Amino acid sequence: MRMLSTIKDFAFTxxxxxxxxxxxxxxxxxxxxxxxxxxxxxxxxxxxxxDSPIIVYGHMEPEMLVSFLGSxxxxxxxxxxxxxxPPERIERIIESSQAEIMINVSGGPxxxxxxxxxxxxxxxxxxxxxxxxxxxxxxxxxxxxYIIYTSGSTGNPKGVQIxxxxxxxxxxxxxxxxxxxxxLCFLNQAPFSFDLSVMDLYPCLAxxxxxxxxxxxxxxxxxxxxxxxxxSNIQVWTSTPxxxxxxxxxxxxxxxxxxxxxxxxxxxxxxxxxxxxQLMERFPKAKVYNTYGPTEATVAITYVxxxxxxxxxxxxxxxxxxxxxxxxxxxxxxxxxxEKGEIIIVGPSVSKGYLGQPExxxxxxxxxxxxxxxRTGDEGIMEKDLLFYKGRIDFQIKLHGxxxxxxxxxxxxxxxxxxxxxxxxxxxxxxxxEYLTAAIVPANHEFEKEYQLTSAIKKELAxxxxxxxxxxxxxxxxxxPMTPNGKIDRKGIKEKVLL
Numbered sequence: 001m002r003m004l005s006t007i008k009d010f011a012f013t014x015x016x017x018x019x020x021x022x023x024x025x026x027x028x029x030x031x032x033x034x035x036x037x038x039x040x041x042x043x044x045x046x047x048x049x050x051d052s053p054i055i056v057y058g059h060m061e062p063e064m065l066v067s068f069l070g071s072x073x074x075x076x077x078x079x080x081x082x083x084x085x086p087p088e089r090i091e092r093i094i095e096s097s098q099a100e101i102m103i104n105v106s107g108g109p110x111x112x113x114x115x116x117x118x119x120x121x122x123x124x125x126x127x128x129x130x131x132x133x134x135x136x137x138x139x140x141x142x143x144x145x146y147i148i149y150t151s152g153s154t155g156n157p158k159g160v161q162i163x164x165x166x167x168x169x170x171x172x173x174x175x176x177x178x179x180x181x182x183x184l185c186f187l188n189q190a191p192f193s194f195d196l197s198v199m200d201l202y203p204c205l206a207x208x209x210x211x212x213x214x215x216x217x218x219x220x221x222x223x224x225x226x227x228x229x230x231x232s233n234i235q236v237w238t239s240t241p242x243x244x245x246x247x248x249x250x251x252x253x254x255x256x257x258x259x260x261x262x263x264x265x266x267x268x269x270x271x272x273x274x275x276x277x278q279l280m281e282r283f284p285k286a287k288v289y290n291t292y293g294p295t296e297a298t299v300a301i302t303y304v305x306x307x308x309x310x311x312x313x314x315x316x317x318x319x320x321x322x323x324x325x326x327x328x329x330x331x332x333x334x335x336x337x338x339e340k341g342e343i344i345i346v347g348p349s350v351s352k353g354y355l356g357q358p359e360x361x362x363x364x365x366x367x368x369x370x371x372x373x374x375r376t377g378d379e380g381i382m383e384k385d386l387l388f389y390k391g392r393i394d395f396q397i398k399l400h401g402x403x404x405x406x407x408x409x410x411x412x413x414x415x416x417x418x419x420x421x422x423x424x425x426x427x428x429x430x431x432x433x434e435y436l437t438a439a440i441v442p443a444n445h446e447f448e449k450e451y452q453l454t455s456a457i458k459k460e461l462a463x464x465x466x467x468x469x470x471x472x473x474x475x476x477x478x479x480x481p482m483t484p485n486g487k488i489d490r491k492g493i494k495e496k497v498l499l
Contacts, residue, residue, distance in 0.1 A: 001140050001164045003171055003206050004073065008033060010208045017183070019205065020062045022213040023228070027062035029208075032069065039070025039103070040133040042125045048100045053077040053147055053355075055094065055102040055117070056192075059084075060213040063105035063122055064192055065201070068146070071103075072164075075137045077144035079159070080192035084216065087112060088464050092156055093149050096356060140164050147355055148195050150295050151396075151404040151469070159355035160195075160295045167202065169349040170298040173323040174203040177303065178289065179263055181207050184235040188213040189243055195295045196268045196401055200238040209236070219243075222250060226257065235260045237286075240268040240401030241432075245275050254282040264288045267300050268401030270389065270432045273317050276306045292319035292389060295403065296364070296374050298349040301326050302387055316431055318386035325349075327371075328387065330380055342393055343380040346373040397426050399433050402468045406436075409471070412464045413438055416457050418445050423480055424471055425494045436471035437497045441480060450476055473497070 007029070010017070015030025027035075043054065054071040056078050058064045064080070071078040079097055081090055083106050094102075094114045102119045104110055110119065139145050145164045149157040175181060186204040188211045190196035204211045212232045218225045225247075237244070237258075244264070247253045255261065264279060264286055271290045279288050293300035304310070304320030311317075322328045326347030329337055350372040353361030364375050379390040395406040406424045413422040421441040426433040440457075447453045454474040461470050475497055481489040 001072075001138055001145075002168055003202060004069070004138055005135075007069070007205050014208065017208060018210045020065055020188075020211045020213065021232075022060045022062060023215055023218065025062050027065070032062075032065060035063075035066045036069035036073060037131070037133055038125055038127055039067055040073035040137070041131060043070065043074035043076060043101070044133065044137060046101065048076075049098075050075065051144075052100045053079050053097050053144065055079045055081055055097070055099045056105065057081045057083070057090075057102055057110060058105035058107075059191065060188070060215045061105045061107070063103075065205075065211075066122075067103045067105060068192075072139040072145055073133050073137065075139055075143070077139065077147050077161070079147045079149065080197075081149075082191035082193040083108075084191065085193060085466055086463055089157060089466070093159070096149075096156065097147065097159055098356070142352070144355075146198075148193065148295055151408050158357060158360060161352050161355050162298055163352065166298045166349045166351060167198075169325060169347070170198070170300075171202050171206050173325070173349075174199070175207060177323065178203075178265070179287065180209075180236050183208045183210075185210045185212055185233050185260070186236045187232075187234045187238055189219075189239040190268075190401065191216075194268075194402065195299050196238065196240065198299050199265060199267055199291075200236070204236075226250065226252065229253075229257055232258070233260055234258055236263045236265065237261055238265045238267075241266050241271045241275055242269065242400040244279065245272075248275065248278050248282070255285060258283070262286050265291060267291045267293065268403075269398040271306070271317050272430050272432055273311055273315060274430070276317060277311055280306075280308070280311075290317055290319055292387070293345075294374070294376055294378075296351045296376075297326075297345045297347075298351070301345055301347070301349060302328070304386065316388060318383070319380075319389050320387060321385065322387075323347075323349075328380075329368075329373075330382060339383075340381040340390075341379065343376045343378045343387070344368075344373055345376060346371050348372075350374045397433055399426070399436065400468060402466075404469050409436070409438075409465065409469055412461060413440065413457065413471075416460050418443055418453060418457050418460075421480060423488055423490060423493055425490060425497060427473075427494075427498065435473065437473040437475060438471040439475050439477065439480060439493045439497060441478060442476050450474075 011029040011033035017029050019029045019032045054076045056067040142163045144161045145167050147159045186200040288306040291300040292302045302320040329344040330341040332341040353365045377394050381388050409424045420443045423439045481492040
């Protein structure tokens with residue numbers, strides 16, 4: 001793969017250049033390449049299936065990158081899993097992926113019931129001297145490079161397969177169309193199990209840059225976070241709009257704090273116009289880009305620079321134009337192409353589908369003129385050659401950059417011993433989802449107060465769902481409204497919870 005060759009060349013010509021910086025550790029390109037060779041050599045000696053992915057478990061450790069590259073250099077895709085993911089969900093990912101090896105770089109134990117996977121640490125992988133892994137083993141072309149698990153409507157997570165070709169198409173676009181070349185320092189805000197992290201990780205490594213990681217502990221303590229920013233020399237900012245919105249609440253978040261910052265890249269959710277305007281006022285040297293794309297099409301496929309002219313012209317910001325190798329179709333309910341409809345993505349960064357789930361793959365992926373296409377389930381409208389996002393056609397949403405399906409959350413809530421029936425509705429503020437509310441018909445319980453019931457339900461959910469998927473607000477009633485055709489009246493529920 002061309003990107004791996006680029007990283008290798010840079011590692012040999014600039015071995016002392018810093019590739020990754022986390023709060024407690026850093027790693028140079030030379031170390032990154034050498035240690036990933038050791039992992040690749042180790043994996044090549046293991047008796048595992050050639051198509052068996054490697055699970056990499058951790059948070060923001062340099063060893064995450066080492067394990068990613070070591071996996072793909074041995075011909076295996078990797079599955080990133082953050083420490084914030086509950087064990088039950090990890091078990092489901094293991095079962096779905098049929099992975100045989102997990103590399104645990106978290107520094108702590110992970111107790112799993114699954115006997116089918118072997119957990120190893122970096123200490124199990126012995127140095128191998130200067131032996132280089134033959135490039136013939138590298139993941140290439142249509143082979144899976146990574147698999148990211150997203151929320152699934154059946155209650156089971158879906159593994160999105162991203163090939164070497166998919167990723168290369170994305171990297172080529174990023175390097176060509178954004179001002180990010182030349183060894184810049186990139187912010188790494190998103191955990192590696194969230195595909196927004198790919199937007200900073202691989203364009204950074206492909207251009208000889210440094211990745212500056214911020215951990216969940218730092219995000220929880222703004223004072224520590226801002227001290228880190230002060231020392232960081234960040235030049236390229238990649239995050240969800242929600243994260244930058246949190247940072248903007250502090251008046252010191254400005255060009256003085258980050259004097260080298262010249263590029264903001266946003267993806268994962270709607271970028272509100274007031275946030276873009278604030279950024280342009282506080283960071284006059286920086287360009288602000290809005291991008292759009294699902295995990296199934298390798299992070300993002302449209303982009304637009306947000307200028308004063310665009311801010312003056314539109315109250316809801318556009319998500320831009322498609323990258324050069326990609327075509328967008330807007331199809332109405334009858335399947336006819338027009339200026340408004342479901343966004344269909346056609347091009348080389350579209351995934352081959354969901355791992356081990358042919359029926360789900362068939363529902364969302366198909367071929368158009370021998371090119372892979374994906375039905376996004378997002379509604380779009382084209383105005384003056386700019387695409388605008390108009391929301392989900394189904395119940396899938398994005399909240400704080402995380403994609404999730406409301407049906408999955410509902411299923412887990414409905415399984416609680418305290419719940420008869422549940423519906424989850426998103427609550428919007430300025431065209432953006434602010435939080436989730438669960439409307440519940442409770443089962444018999446012993447609690448006197450509603451907050452006690454809420455606490456008990458949340459405690460059960462914490463074992464099954466990541467924290468970001470648990471609704472913020474819970475409301476209770478003896479019945480949920482229905483539409484005339486016998487379906488749950490979601491619109492009625494939404495109006496009721498907003499009263």
